[in-house]
Amino acid sequence: MTPPSSRRPGGPGPSIPALAAPALVVLAAEPLYLLVDTAVVGHLDGVSLAGLAVGGGLLAYVAALLNFLAYGTTARAARRTGAGDRAGAVAEGVQATWLALALGVALALLFQLLAGPLTRLLAGGAGPVADAGEEWLRVASPGLPLLLVALAGNGWLRGVAELRRPMGYVLAGSGVGLVLCPLLVHPAGLGLVGSALANLAGQAVAAALFARALARELAGFGVSWRPRPAALRAQLVLGRDLLVRAAVLQLAFAAAAAVVARSSTAELGAHQVALQLWLFLALVLDAYAIAAQTLVGTALGAGRPADARHTAARVVRWGLGTGVLVAVLLLALRPVVPPLFTDDPAVLAQADVVWWFLALMQPLAGVVFALDGVLMGAGDAAYLRTVTLASALLGFLPLSLLSGWLDWGLPGVWTGLTLFIVLRLVAVGRRVRGSAWLGETVSP
Incomplete structure (x- = not known):
């Protein structure tokens, strides 16, 4: 060795x-x-x-x-x-x-x-x-x-x-x-x-x-x-921020499902199909976030912030390109995929509505997940926690709840999810364009 x-x-x-x-x-x-x-x-x-x-x-x-x-x-x-x-x-x-x-x-x-x-x-x-x-x-x-x-x-x-x-x-x-x-x-x-x-x-x-x-x-x-207590404490602090971020995501999705469940059985069925596909596709796009973590963390540890920026640009291109490809495939397969999950005409009709949200969101999600990985690699978990919390409280949750009150149904809830992605995209994009994330250091 x-x-x-x-x-x-x-x-x-x-x-x-x-x-x-x-x-x-x-x-x-x-x-x-x-x-x-x-x-x-x-x-x-x-x-x-x-x-x-x-x-x-x-x-x-x-x-x-x-x-x-x-x-x-x-x-x-x-x-x-x-x-x-x-x-x-x-x-x-x-x-x-x-x-x-x-x-x-x-x-x-x-x-x-x-x-x-x-x-x-x-x-x-x-x-x-x-x-x-x-x-x-x-x-x-x-x-x-x-x-x-x-x-x-x-x-x-x-x-x-x-x-x-x-x-x-x-x-x-x-x-x-x-x-x-x-x-x-x-x-x-x-x-x-x-x-x-x-x-x-x-x-x-x-x-x-x-x-x-x-x-x-x-x-x-x-x-x-x-x-080593000092290292364990440092990992717990970083873990706390990421845990809060994950908990907020779980809460937001649970609230959206609860709103849809009060609309109709057909809308809930279509929401379940689209959400499970969204979560699966998130795994594909999240692979770039893991690559970004490794490369950005290594570059910053070596004192090469320019390389970290270069990695951020490259991983964004990969995330965007893959997101566009996934979106095109989803739209092309729109008549084929939903019937694999259900043959209920009412559910299929609702799936046809939500499919456009699912597909057109993929390029945005590809960039967001890539930039999430960049900031995680820089140890900027506190910022990611705050951004996720703010985007959920200001975008996803209000629109989801409003959809229930105003009977906007599935389009309202998925508009909230789209806004959630857009707000995160703006926030993490602005952060990466700056320089604060480049100064993170490893505590003992």
């Missing part, structure tokens, strides 16, 4: 597509696994499927909120790497792993204590669905420390510009889950518990691979496993 002192900052780095492609695989692996898991459990009965939705939804929500373990660690590790301090970047991985273990154990215990009340709350009261969700959650929640360790591992490996290894680790874990899930659920006769056990096994494999990679790096650089 090359010692840190021999690594020259400012050398040629990987291209944006070379970083974005494996990042996309990692981002898509979990949703695709959940689709297979849902299909397998769906062949049991409706109660089991609903129980999976309740229990799995709780774990997915926690994972989304704690994704700062990946994104925040990437930014800090990348700046260490850019400064030629690979050992320091690995040390960021150590601290993130300790933080992941602490949070994971605490949340796993919390779910064991509150599994019943939480699933009854989501299921609308006691009954078979709540019982099924509780059963799944009690078996699967001990995997939370493993899930969060994998997030931290993704973070520091991205920070050292190694995205193929985490791609392999995540695919290995998902592969184990994909093999075990149908076997445990059906031939083994474990039902919903089999789904939870397969989930747990896949997380254990991925976490073990990330832990092994970290241990090998530590041995090569002589980095200590010891937790």
Whole structure:
């Protein structure tokens, strides 16, 4: 292994597509696994499927909120790497792993204590669905420390510009889950518990691979496993800002869904189809944000702000170009895609309305997500938190609620979502054109 002192900052780095492609695989692996898991459990009965939705939804929500373990660690590790301090970047991985273990154990215990009340709350009261969700959650929640360790591992490996290894680790874990899930659920006769056990096994494999990679790096650089309170505090501050940002996004989407649900069943069905497609496409575009994090963090760590600006310009072009391509494909496939989800004429009519919003928003979203990655790579999470909060409170939520009061329905809600993207685009674009984000430093 090359010692840190021999690594020259400012050398040629990987291209944006070379970083974005494996990042996309990692981002898509979990949703695709959940689709297979849902299909397998769906062949049991409706109660089991609903129980999976309740229990799995709780774990997915926690994972989304704690994704700062990946994104925040990437930014800090990348700046260490850019400064030629690979050992320091690995040390960021150590601290993130300790933080992941602490949070994971605490949340796993919390779910064991509150599994019943939480699933009854989501299921609308006691009954078979709540019982099924509780059963799944009690078996699967001990995997939370493993899930969060994998997030931290993704973070520091991205920070050292190694995205193929985490791609392999995540695919290995998902592969184990994909093999075990149908076997445990059906031939083994474990039902919903089999789904939870397969989930747990896949997380254990991925976490073990990330832990092994970290241990090998530590041995090569002589980095200590010891937790450092100052570094943990710094990661928690960055994590707090990203967590608030994620929570605001979840709240805004939940409020929009609640408004649409009060309009009509057809509008709610069309909203669900369009929103799930929007979230899936966001994964594609978010791969550029991950590439931007790595490249911008490395450039700033090496003291090369001009390179960071150049990366920002390049990643914006990639995000815009991909967004335009996605928009064209969505419009071209408008007669084909919605019928894959439903054959209800009323839902299809509403989907036809919302499709224009979904398609025309993609170029804007491509640029916003790219610029989000630029600012994350610079450690500018506090600004992103404030911008997301302001855009939701000033754009998305007011228009969504107004749509309910004035009976604007689905077009009103999706106009709110479009305004949310536009406000964020203006704010992050203005920030990147300035210079404040270039002065961020890595705290101890």
